[in-house]
Amino acid sequence: MNNLENATAHYCGQCKRKLPLDAFYFNKRRQCFDRYCKDCRKERSRIYYQKKEDTQYVNERTNYPVITRTEDPEKRTELILHAMQVVRASVLQKCKKQREEEAMRE
Structure with missing residues (x-):
């Protein structure tokens, strides 16, 4: 925990850039900063929800007669x-x- 308190910058796990801590979301439950910067987190979320939306209707097919x-x-x-x-x-x-x-x- 002391390392986080003294740190002023953090590396993003996605873009590998060293950014100030205010460029990261803080997880209150785990009491630590996110692995990805805010920009990368937003992009990952956008991609995740787009994939989820695209596959929602594909998974609707059933293998049994309705x-x-x-x-x-x-x-x-x-x-x-x-x-x-x-x-x-x-x-x-x-x-x-x-x-x-x-x-x-x-």
Whole structure:
């Protein structure tokens, strides 16, 4: 900590320039200066959010059929029945687990 208190400049991890401490954000939680200068941090954040925004719609694809997007009525009925079976099995499993926990408490 003494090194930070006595320091007047800091090296940026991105651009490798030695800059005064006021060119860096201060992390109050960790009680230290950021690794990157304010300009580099802003650029990294801009790139990060741009990538996140670009991939948001790409990740929306699903590998399973979506009931509401299925045109064939027979296929849709089959999907609905399967979904109901899965939900029913899940509810039964949850009830069984709750009964077991109640039996353990008694």
